[in-house]
Amino acid sequence: MARFFTPGRQLTSLLALLGFSAGASLSAQEPPPIIDMHLHALDSLWREADGTPKARFCFPEPCVHTPAVAERDGDVLRLTLEAMDRFNIVLGVVSERPKQVLPWKAAAPDRLLTGFSMDHPSEVSISELREHFAAGRFQVLGELAFQYDGVPIDDPILDRMYALAEELDVPVHVHVSGLGGSDGFPVHLGNPLRLSRVLRKFPGLRIYVENAGWPFLEEITSLMYQYPNVNADLSTITWVIPRGVFHRYLRGLIENGLAQRLMFGSDQMWWPETIELAIDAIETADFLTEDQKRDIFYNNAARFLGLSPAQIARHHQP
Numbered sequence: 001m002a003r004f005f006t007p008g009r010q011l012t013s014l015l016a017l018l019g020f021s022a023g024a025s026l027s028a029q030e031p032p033p034i035i036d037m038h039l040h041a042l043d044s045l046w047r048e049a050d051g052t053p054k055a056r057f058c059f060p061e062p063c064v065h066t067p068a069v070a071e072r073d074g075d076v077l078r079l080t081l082e083a084m085d086r087f088n089i090v091l092g093v094v095s096e097r098p099k100q101v102l103p104w105k106a107a108a109p110d111r112l113l114t115g116f117s118m119d120h121p122s123e124v125s126i127s128e129l130r131e132h133f134a135a136g137r138f139q140v141l142g143e144l145a146f147q148y149d150g151v152p153i154d155d156p157i158l159d160r161m162y163a164l165a166e167e168l169d170v171p172v173h174v175h176v177s178g179l180g181g182s183d184g185f186p187v188h189l190g191n192p193l194r195l196s197r198v199l200r201k202f203p204g205l206r207i208y209v210e211n212a213g214w215p216f217l218e219e220i221t222s223l224m225y226q227y228p229n230v231n232a233d234l235s236t237i238t239w240v241i242p243r244g245v246f247h248r249y250l251r252g253l254i255e256n257g258l259a260q261r262l263m264f265g266s267d268q269m270w271w272p273e274t275i276e277l278a279i280d281a282i283e284t285a286d287f288l289t290e291d292q293k294r295d296i297f298y299n300n301a302a303r304f305l306g307l308s309p310a311q312i313a314r315h316h317q318p
Helices: 011-018 075-086 098-107 126-134 156-168 192-201 217-226 243-255 274-283 290-305 309-315
Strands: 034-040 089-096 112-118 140-144 172-174 207-209 230-233
Touching: 034 290, 075 089, 075 098, 075 274, 089 098, 089 140, 098 112, 126 156, 140 156, 156 192, 192 207, 192 217, 217 230, 217 243, 243 274, 274 290, 290 309
Parallel strands: 034 089, 089 112, 112 140, 140 172, 172 207, 207 230
Antiparallel strands: none
């Protein structure tokens, strides 16, 4: 089957033809475009027992739990779209279940790609998944976070799902994390090297790995060296761990030669204010060149998604 995205062509040359460098904007009044590879359609707020919205989590504990900005159900969509406007986020990948994602897509059809997420692989059949992708309802498989339900990301039960994604050339967004998160998700299940077993079986998969594999720097580097079709989004670690910890990890990824494989993602969940925090975490990384920032914020994702020259040109219109 044909790609869901037109293959990208020589992104750097295209930017030059458009008349500006990778680190420059066409308009002095508008920030250069950003692609957010990691959004969630979570309109129903996560609340405390007394009904107040849960503050965003942070590590290590104890830490300052800043009160959530979203106060009512529906605020997450509104505030996310407002942040996309404010920071010129021209495209975002938003995931959750169909009943949650499709209303978001309807609210911003030209600015959102949709990802099919589920808690357990038994929730949906392969034939249903195939139908969803064939109908164009979804463009990304994931975020896949089956570890929270005790299913490792390399469990053979997932093979049919990976085979379908490889056949359809659908990007796959995989959750890995050194934070664990539940009794069923111990830290070792978040090691990105588990994906090597998947990629040996399905070498054509286009995978992007959440949190850039944090804190497994050498493991994610080894995986990405061996499999050039693996990219990573920076996502939650831009705001959930101390800024200095994130910057040290990001510097390690850059020094390991992965600057053109890292993509911006906010993982805003119930807290749209983290979009600004995620952007600031990259902007304040003084070891990044302006070209490297543009690669992270836009160019790498445009290449990974296979955006057409026309789409890229449109995103750079003032």
